[in-house]
Amino acid sequence: MEENIKEILFDLVSRKQFRQLKEKLCDMNEFDIASFMEELDSEKQIIVFRMLPKELASDVFACLEVETQGHIINSITDKELAYIIEELYVDDAVDMLEELPATVVKRVLQNAAPSTRLQINEFLKYPENSAGSIMTAEYIGLKKNMTVEEAFAYIRKHGYDKETIYTCYVMDAKRMLEGVVTVKDLLMSDYEVKMEDIMDTNVIKAVTTDDKEEIADLFNKYDLLSLPVVDHENRLVGIVTIDDAVDVMEEEATEDFEKMAAMHPSEKPYLKTGVFELAKNRIVWLLVLMISSMLTGGILTRYEDAFKVMPLLVSFVPMLTDTGGNAGSQSSTMIIRGMTIGEIASSDILKVIWKEARVSVIVGIILGAVNFVRLVVQYPGQPLVALTVVLALFATVFLAKVIGGMLPIAAKKLHLDPAIMAAPLITTIVDAVSLVIYFQIAVELLHIK
Amino acid sequence: MEENIKEILFDLVSRKQFRQLKEKLCDMNEFDIASFMEELDSEKQIIVFRMLPKELASDVFACLEVETQGHIINSITDKELAYIIEELYVDDAVDMLEELPATVVKRVLQNAAPSTRLQINEFLKYPENSAGSIMTAEYIGLKKNMTVEEAFAYIRKHGYDKETIYTCYVMDAKRMLEGVVTVKDLLMSDYEVKMEDIMDTNVIKAVTTDDKEEIADLFNKYDLLSLPVVDHENRLVGIVTIDDAVDVMEEEATEDFEKMAAMHPSEKPYLKTGVFELAKNRIVWLLVLMISSMLTGGILTRYEDAFKVMPLLVSFVPMLTDTGGNAGSQSSTMIIRGMTIGEIASSDILKVIWKEARVSVIVGIILGAVNFVRLVVQYPGQPLVALTVVLALFATVFLAKVIGGMLPIAAKKLHLDPAIMAAPLITTIVDAVSLVIYFQIAVELLHIK
Numbered sequence: 001m002e003e004n005i006k007e008i009l010f011d012l013v014s015r016k017q018f019r020q021l022k023e024k025l026c027d028m029n030e031f032d033i034a035s036f037m038e039e040l041d042s043e044k045q046i047i048v049f050r051m052l053p054k055e056l057a058s059d060v061f062a063c064l065e066v067e068t069q070g071h072i073i074n075s076i077t078d079k080e081l082a083y084i085i086e087e088l089y090v091d092d093a094v095d096m097l098e099e100l101p102a103t104v105v106k107r108v109l110q111n112a113a114p115s116t117r118l119q120i121n122e123f124l125k126y127p128e129n130s131a132g133s134i135m136t137a138e139y140i141g142l143k144k145n146m147t148v149e150e151a152f153a154y155i156r157k158h159g160y161d162k163e164t165i166y167t168c169y170v171m172d173a174k175r176m177l178e179g180v181v182t183v184k185d186l187l188m189s190d191y192e193v194k195m196e197d198i199m200d201t202n203v204i205k206a207v208t209t210d211d212k213e214e215i216a217d218l219f220n221k222y223d224l225l226s227l228p229v230v231d232h233e234n235r236l237v238g239i240v241t242i243d244d245a246v247d248v249m250e251e252e253a254t255e256d257f258e259k260m261a262a263m264h265p266s267e268k269p270y271l272k273t274g275v276f277e278l279a280k281n282r283i284v285w286l287l288v289l290m291i292s293s294m295l296t297g298g299i300l301t302r303y304e305d306a307f308k309v310m311p312l313l314v315s316f317v318p319m320l321t322d323t324g325g326n327a328g329s330q331s332s333t334m335i336i337r338g339m340t341i342g343e344i345a346s347s348d349i350l351k352v353i354w355k356e357a358r359v360s361v362i363v364g365i366i367l368g369a370v371n372f373v374r375l376v377v378q379y380p381g382q383p384l385v386a387l388t389v390v391l392a393l394f395a396t397v398f399l400a401k402v403i404g405g406m407l408p409i410a411a412k413k414l415h416l417d418p419a420i421m422a423a424p425l426i427t428t429i430v431d432a433v434s435l436v437i438y439f440q441i442a443v444e445l446l447h448i449k
Numbered sequence: 450m451e452e453n454i455k456e457i458l459f460d461l462v463s464r465k466q467f468r469q470l471k472e473k474l475c476d477m478n479e480f481d482i483a484s485f486m487e488e489l490d491s492e493k494q495i496i497v498f499r500m501l502p503k504e505l506a507s508d509v510f511a512c513l514e515v516e517t518q519g520h521i522i523n524s525i526t527d528k529e530l531a532y533i534i535e536e537l538y539v540d541d542a543v544d545m546l547e548e549l550p551a552t553v554v555k556r557v558l559q560n561a562a563p564s565t566r567l568q569i570n571e572f573l574k575y576p577e578n579s580a581g582s583i584m585t586a587e588y589i590g591l592k593k594n595m596t597v598e599e600a601f602a603y604i605r606k607h608g609y610d611k612e613t614i615y616t617c618y619v620m621d622a623k624r625m626l627e628g629v630v631t632v633k634d635l636l637m638s639d640y641e642v643k644m645e646d647i648m649d650t651n652v653i654k655a656v657t658t659d660d661k662e663e664i665a666d667l668f669n670k671y672d673l674l675s676l677p678v679v680d681h682e683n684r685l686v687g688i689v690t691i692d693d694a695v696d697v698m699e700e701e702a703t704e705d706f707e708k709m710a711a712m713h714p715s716e717k718p719y720l721k722t723g724v725f726e727l728a729k730n731r732i733v734w735l736l737v738l739m740i741s742s743m744l745t746g747g748i749l750t751r752y753e754d755a756f757k758v759m760p761l762l763v764s765f766v767p768m769l770t771d772t773g774g775n776a777g778s779q780s781s782t783m784i785i786r787g788m789t790i791g792e793i794a795s796s797d798i799l800k801v802i803w804k805e806a807r808v809s810v811i812v813g814i815i816l817g818a819v820n821f822v823r824l825v826v827q828y829p830g831q832p833l834v835a836l837t838v839v840l841a842l843f844a845t846v847f848l849a850k851v852i853g854g855m856l857p858i859a860a861k862k863l864h865l866d867p868a869i870m871a872a873p874l875i876t877t878i879v880d881a882v883s884l885v886i887y888f889q890i891a892v893e894l895l896h897i898k
Binding site for chain 2: 027028029031152155156159160165166183184187188202204219220221222223225242243246249250253254256257258260261262263269270271275276278279282283285286287289290291293294296297298300301304307308311312314315316317318319321322323325326327329330332333334335336337338341343344348351352355358359362363366367370371374423424427428431435
């Protein structure tokens with residue numbers, strides 16, 4: 001939506017030119033109207049919502065955020081509410097009810113038609129993160145002895161409130177899924193052809209209890225627009241449409257970002273998450289990593305004498321540990337992401353180690369050379385100090401990259417989430433390793449003890 | 450695809466049971482056949498490819514990786530090649546040609562029909578990362594005075610080789626885009642209704658030169674299945690379909706992961722990227738960050754006297770800098786991701802700072818308390834050392850979170866990529882800040898100079 005259209009709308013609201021506002025809104029799509037409404041205060045939201053024609057109003061309702069939905073539910077009549085619930089797709093209704101307070105949920109269910117209520121209650125039972133939790137019930141179901149002409153007649157009659165009509169599902173009398181037919185197949189076939197002759201029986205499908213991330217992977221792998229979901233008896237119970245699969249992919253990426261920055265993934269958008277919840281999501285890993293780095297600190301106390309004799313040594317510690325941490329997290333990030341998108345398998349571990357080893361040699365030589373020049377210039381009389389730092393840096397980069405490449409795959413082999421082997425933990429591990437190497441080389445080369 | 454089916458196929462290949470193999474393959478979809486072929490050696494790939502029926506073969510071809518495509522092109526006749534090129538969607542052909550060696554490209558273009566060659570050449574000219582580079586030419590174009598019946602007849606006749614038929618584009622005589630009609634609209638309307646009466650003129654569209662990430666955002670925002678792309682005169686030149694938009698979203702997330710781990714994003718999958726290219730992508734940021742952390746090291750030399758007097762102080766440095774780095778990168782990761790998915794705007798900067806400040810107080814108190822207990826137990830006679838460490842830790846966490854929350858937004862305001870303000874740079878900045886605070890507190894509280 002153009003910014004200036006939004007400004008015009010806000011201007012109409014503030015000048016209470018509701019007739020003109022209504023005209024403008026009726027020309028817009030539900031997504032833009034919803035995004036406009038989210039920026040109004042709650043009183044104005046109701047005024048604007050009520051001026052929309054019934055059908056548009058329920059489309060807009062589905063695009064609003066849960067808080068706004070709850071607020072609207074509390075401000076409209078039972079009759080208006082009943083209409084909206086019937087128009088909502090089951091998956092949108094369920095998403096909303098899962099987040100609304102119990103009293104609002106009760107009122108919604110009371111105003112739903114008995115069959116809708118039953119269905120919503122059924123769908124609410126599917127475990128979080130399962131295929132069942134993201135599917136919807138509004139699909140076109142056909143019978144295998146229907147002709148193309150009958151199928152078209154059926155779609156014309158029942159298609160208006162279905163989430164997708166482009167893939168239709170062919171079932172037997174017991175609702176067992178037997179095949180799929182696309183509207184493209186129907187359009188390309190003669191009117192008298194039967195469904196059983198054109199349906200594809202090799203159906204890619206999911207079970208209600210499958211993990212929703214697996215569902216998203218199926219959409220990616222097979223370029224699907226929708227996916228049928230069956231129960232454990234192969235009865236069709238719903239479909240997942242691509243818009244919901246895309247949402248899962250985005251959520252999944254967001255969760256990975258959070259996990260890889262050592263956080264417990266949050267359920268809600270940042271600005272809507274409370275301070276205590278944010279703190280709770282962050283504190284566990286911060287504590288774990290803090291205690292780990294105390295152990296690293298313990299290593300330093302073992303070499304107290306070394307840096308009493310030569311305090312200069314300490315000033316290279318941040319450079320060594322930071323570079324090691326960065327080198328390691330570069331590698332671990334690439335490997336974790338590669339595994340997530342299916343480019344790297346557990347069986348590639350040796351290839352990964354060999355690749356990281358060679359990359360680290362190249363990178364290590366360049367970083368070492370730059371450091372050597374700098375040290376020789378800055379501390380001209382101390383070639384052995386320069387050598388110590390450069391050798392330690394090279395060994396650190398080498399180990400960081402090999403460890404960073406290896407640990408995520410090792411985690412997966414141990415059925416742990418590879419994302420925990422990301423920057424924070426890798427940095428902590430590499431810190432400890434690099435300090436031991438550094439001071440050990442210093443003790444040997446500089447003969448300090 | 451089930452793993453045991455793959456095993457059966459491999460077994461059939463190794464026993465040269467090609468008739469049975471062919472039967473099995475003809476029952477499978479193109480994605481699974483392609484994924485099976487990728488695991489064969491190059492000689493067997495050709496044998497398997499040639500046993501596929503012509504139409505299936507070209508579908509499979511579109512799903513193969515570019516290396517395999519190039520290998521197949523080199524092993525088939527001109528006639529076979531010509532058939533495949535005509536069957537390929539323009540976007541798939543262009544993707545392939547952009548990566549194949551020049552000699553292969555030449556042979557492909559020589560065998561393409563003149564009109565196809567013209568179109569491919571046209572599409573190859575669109576800049577990388579533009580809408581033009583991911584669009585395809587295979588869409589259904591209708592005229593506004595067509596009736597629904599005529600539209601169906603047109604789709605039946607021309608739809609078989611179109612990438613999507615579900616959204617049709619209504620154009621005037623000069624190919625100006627005037628509206629869109631979905632097959633659902635067509636099915637829900639009477640046969641004699643004209644396109645101009647049912648088309649939606651409020652079209653969400655893109656221009657060929659738009660950035661492909663903006664295109665992906667439009668798909669997300671408006672739940673589109675396809676998007677028309679027009680040139681600067683509003684003439685329709687192609688469409689982007691959701692499968693390509695989803696690929697862009699995944700690439701975008703991968704790039705963000707790489708950038709946030711201080712790497713130049715790579716074009717190819719990890720295992721296919723050469724060692725020198727990987728090293729090149731990583732070395733620049735490693736150098737920049739290494740030099741920055743030398744400056745941090747420089748800060749330590751200013752306090753040499755302090756840790757000569759009390760070497761114990763040095764052992765807390767890793768704990769302080771690591772915790773600061775982790776706390777800061779938690780915040781920056783959430784803010785960067787929040788901005789990418791549009792949940793956080795630049796104008797939210799004050800909200801973010803206020804939120805991070807409060808979170809850091811909670812987290813800082815907990816971390817400080819744990820540390821205090823540990824220090825009092827481990828170093829019973831030195832309450833002032835414990836106080837120094839705890840105060841420095843609290844200040845570090847506070848600053849880390851505020852800086853980590855603020856800098857990505859500041860970067861965006863300066864039209865820089867927020868992703869550079871991720872863990873590595875934040876850690877380096879926070880390191881320097883926390884060391885100054887730590888030693889300054891130590892100097893004051895412990896009276897060492």
